[in-house]
Amino acid sequence: MSTETETNTVEQYDVVVVGGGAAGLSAAVTLGRALRSVLVIDSGEPRNAPAAGVHGFLSRDGISPKELLHLGRAEALQYGADITSGIAVAARSTADPANASGLGFEVDLADGQTVKARRLLVTTGLTDILPDIDGIRERWGRDVLHCPYCHGWEVRNKAIGILGSIPMALHQALLFRQWSPNITLFLNDVVEPTEEQWEELAARSIKVVDGRVRALQVTDDALTGVVLASGTTVPVDAVVVGPRLEARSGVLESLGATTVEHPMGVGTHIEVTPPGGATSVPGVWAAGNVTDLTGQVMASAAAGVMAGAAINADLMMEETRAAVEEARQAALAR
């Protein structure tokens, strides 16, 4: 029976999916449709929760993040998946003699439960580490933004400030120029353009403001300005930041996987082997933002589908090996 509240309906699942965002639920649908028993453990904090709508997801443009996951859960349940609210705190590999390949796992939940699986998929996403400036956390996902493809249209032609919290702010300034002629780059004592970059900024009519940023100005529940340490306030309608992106990798690390710095220098991630997303730990896959820091919702959902298919293929091979062994033993016994 499919349920959203209990975990112990199956003694051992074919697959436990840790993380029920776009990646995890897409994998659960794929695995459910492949007639696999699957449990999704989800702590209910998708990365885009602060945003009003999901953009760039074909046929679902503007849907609230909560509603998208509600629909995704319903689809996964329809195909027999179990979904439980909870936090997976650790997992370990167990040598299971009933399993031809010897692979098996136990996952511990924060409430003390332990669930068993033949394979694990981790889709726990990432944490955005925001610059420590007054007002940024409160406005995050509303008028403090990071991704032009998620929010650029909504702030087109508005006054957009680019906060120089990382060197990539220069790239963000040039990029957001596509959406508005009114771009201001705040150097914030962090960004130091080269001569060539000064030329690019000037050629694109991007204003540059020197000095450290102290806070964001909010008026009537809307961002209205960037306040400098000097006391000057520069009016803006939106601010773009470059958060550090850190994989939520606790469960994977408890299994022996390690995070590495992303080649773009924007944060940490778990390296996997494409196309299915196998990690360095046999029997464990990862998909979505935990491995692909720049993946949007659709890319994360697609990665979940691919991981589900890869895990099903792996189980199929294990079952085929077991069937061959059984057939051989039967032949010997005749």
Ligand SMILES: Cc1cc2nc3c(=O)[nH]c(=O)nc-3n(C[C@H](O)[C@H](O)[C@H](O)COP(=O)(O)OP(=O)(O)OC[C@H]3O[C@@H](n4cnc5c(N)ncnc54)[C@H](O)[C@@H]3O)c2cc1C
């Ligand atoms: C403000 C903002 C706005 C965005 N807007 C858009 C947009 O408009 N369009 C777009 O395509 N993309 C957008 N994105 C990107 C989008 O959020 C990600 O692409 C997407 O969330 C990645 O999906 P995921 O399944 O990998 O991770 P998530 O959606 O973050 O899901 C991970 C899930 O795992 C759970 N979890 C984590 N750790 C555990 C654990 N230990 N045990 C159990 N559960 C756990 C979390 O609670 C969460 O529910 C936006 C991002 C931000 C920050």
